Amino acid sequence: xxxxxEHEQSVARRLRALPHDNAHPYGWEEFRRRCEPxxxxxxxxxxxxxxxxxxxxxxxxxxxxxxxxxxxxxPRAAPGQMQYGVARHEPAPPPADETPAERYLASLxxxxxxxxxxxxxxxxxxxxxxxxxxxxxxxxxxxxxAPPASLQALLDERTQLVSxxxxxxxxxxxxxxxx
Amino acid sequence: MARLVDITVPDxxxxxxxAGDAGARxxxxxxxxxxxxxxxxxxxxxxxxAEDVFQDTMMILFERLTEFRHEAxxxxxxxxIAISRCLMHLRSPWRRVRLALEGEAxxxxxxxxxxVTAPLPPEIIDVERALASLAPTARAVLWMYExxxxxxxxxxxxxxxxxxxSKSQLARAHLKLRAWFExxxxxxxxxxx
Numbered sequence: 001x002x003x004x005x006e007h008e009q010s011v012a013r014r015l016r017a018l019p020h021d022n023a024h025p026y027g028w029e030e031f032r033r034r035c036e037p038x039x040x041x042x043x044x045x046x047x048x049x050x051x052x053x054x055x056x057x058x059x060x061x062x063x064x065x066x067x068x069x070x071x072x073x074x075p076r077a078a079p080g081q082m083q084y085g086v087a088r089h090e091p092a093p094p095p096a097d098e099t100p101a102e103r104y105l106a107s108l109x110x111x112x113x114x115x116x117x118x119x120x121x122x123x124x125x126x127x128x129x130x131x132x133x134x135x136x137x138x139x140x141x142x143x144x145x146a147p148p149a150s151l152q153a154l155l156d157e158r159t160q161l162v163s164x165x166x167x168x169x170x171x172x173x174x175x176x177x178x179x
Numbered sequence: 180m181a182r183l184v185d186i187t188v189p190d191x192x193x194x195x196x197x198a199g200d201a202g203a204r205x206x207x208x209x210x211x212x213x214x215x216x217x218x219x220x221x222x223x224x225x226x227x228x229a230e231d232v233f234q235d236t237m238m239i240l241f242e243r244l245t246e247f248r249h250e251a252x253x254x255x256x257x258x259x260i261a262i263s264r265c266l267m268h269l270r271s272p273w274r275r276v277r278l279a280l281e282g283e284a285x286x287x288x289x290x291x292x293x294x295v296t297a298p299l300p301p302e303i304i305d306v307e308r309a310l311a312s313l314a315p316t317a318r319a320v321l322w323m324y325e326x327x328x329x330x331x332x333x334x335x336x337x338x339x340x341x342x343x344x345s346k347s348q349l350a351r352a353h354l355k356l357r358a359w360f361e362x363x364x365x366x367x368x369x370x371x372x
Contacts, residue, residue, distance in 0.1 A: 007357050012325040014306045020182045021213035023220045025233055028205045031212075034234050124314050127351065128344075135343035 119172050126165045133158045183214035183261075184327075186254030193253070197245045204241060211254060212237070215261050221326075222265040222319045224311045232268050236261045262323065266337055269315050309359040313352050320345055321352040 025031075137154050140146035188207050195203035216233050223229045239260050247256055310318060316338075323329040323337070324345070334345040 004353075007361075008353050011353060011356050011360070014302075015310070015322070015326050018221075018303060018306060018326075019217070021217050023213065023217040025212050025216040025230065028208050031208060031234070031237060032201075035238060120314070124316060127314065128316065131344050131347040131351075132340075134347050135341045138343050 119168055122168050123165065126161055126168065130158060130161045130165070133161060181214055182254070183211065183218055183258045184255040185252060186211055186214060186257075187252045193244065193247070196241070207240075207253075208237065211240075211257055214254065215257060218258065218261055219265055221310065221322050222262070223268060223315070224318075228268060232261070232264045236264050239264070258327070262327070262337065265319065269319060270338075309356055312359060313355055317348045317352040317355070320348040321356075324349055 026034075133154055137151070137158065140151050140154065188210055192203045192206050196207055212233075215236060216229070219229045219233050219236070220226070223232060236257070240257055243260075247253060250256075310322075313321065320334055320338075323334050324331070329337070331342045331345040331349075335342045338344065
C-alpha cells in the first residue's frame with residue numbers, strides 16, 4: 001500500500017511517460033479541404049431558390065385551376081344551400097362528452113417511447129456542484145466568521161447532493177445488473 | 180518524442196507562412212500536428228470531437244500567426260490555443276446535452292487509432308484506459324496539472340472557477356486512478372466516486 005504522495009507521484013510519472021505525439025490527425029491536404037468553405041453552398045442556395053420558385057408557380061397554377069374549374073364541377077347554389085355546403089365540408093366536431101384530457105390521451109402514441117439517456121452528464125454536474133459546495137465550506141471554515149447556521153446549510157446542501165449522486169450510481173448499478 | 184511546448188519552427192519558415200506560403204504552412208503543420216492532436220485527444224477522448232477542436236486550433240494558428248511574438252516557442256503558444264479550445268468544448272451546452280443523450284465513448288483511445296504507426300506497450304495502453312475512465316473535467320484538470328505543469332491558480336482561471344475546484348477535481352482524479360491501479364488495496368467511498 002502506497003501513501004497518497006507516493007501514489008500521486010507514481011501517477012504523474014506514468015502520465016508523463018505517455019507518448020506526446022502518437023495520435024496522428026489527418027494530413028495537410030485534408031486539413032486544407034476542411035478549411036475551404038463548402039463549395040456546394042452557393043449551389044444549394046441557387047437550387048433552393050429554384051425549388052421555391054417552382055413551388056410558387058405550382059401553387060399558383062393549382063389555385064388558378066381550382067378557381068377556373070371549380071364552378072364547372074360545383075354548380076352555383078342558392079345562398080342558403082351554399083352555407084349548408086360549406087358546413088358539410090368542415091371536419092366533424094368532437095363528441096360533446098370528450099374532455100380535453102381525453103383528446104390529449106387519444107393523441108398519444110399507443111406504445112410509449114422509451115429513451116435511454118446516459119448518466120455521465122448528471123454525475124458530472126453533481127460532482128461539480130459538490131466541488132463548488134466544498135469550496136464554499138472551505139472558504140467559510142477558513143474565514144471563521146461564517147455563522148454556524150449558514151455553514152450547516154452548506155453541509156446539508158452537500159449531503160443532499162451526495163445523496164443524489166449515490167442514487168444515480170445505484171440506478172446505474174441496477175441498470176448494469178439488468179443487462 | 181517531441182512535446183508540443185518544445186516545438187519550434189525556423190523564423191524563415193514562419194515568415195513565409197505569415198505571408199501565406201502554402202509550402203511553409205505545410206511544414207509547420209507537419210511539425211506541430213501530431214503533438215497538438217495528441218494533447219487534444221488526452222483531454223477529449225471522442226475522436227470526432229477531438230478532430231473538430233483540432234481543426235479549429237490549427238485554423239486559429241494560421242489566422243493569428245502574425246500575432247506570435249517569440250516570447251515562447253511556437254508550440255507553447257499553440258498549446259495555449261489548443262487547451263483553450265478544449266475547455267470551450269468541454270463547457271459547451273451542446274456537448275453536455277449530447278453527453279446526456281449518448282454518453283461518452285470510453286473505448287475510443289488513441290492507442291486504438293489505426294493511424295498510429297507502432298503498437299503501444301500494454302502498460303501505456305493501461306494508463307490511456309485509466310485516463311479515459313475519468314470524467315472529462317477531472318481528466319482535463321489532471322492532465323493540465325500533472326503533465327502540462329499548470330498551477331491550480333492557472334487551471335482555476337482557465338475554467339473560470341475557484342482554486343478549490345481545481346484541487347478537488349485533482350484529488351478526485353487521483354482517487355479514481357488509485358482505485359484503477361490498486362484495485363485490491365483501495366476502495367473509494369461513495370462520496371468520492
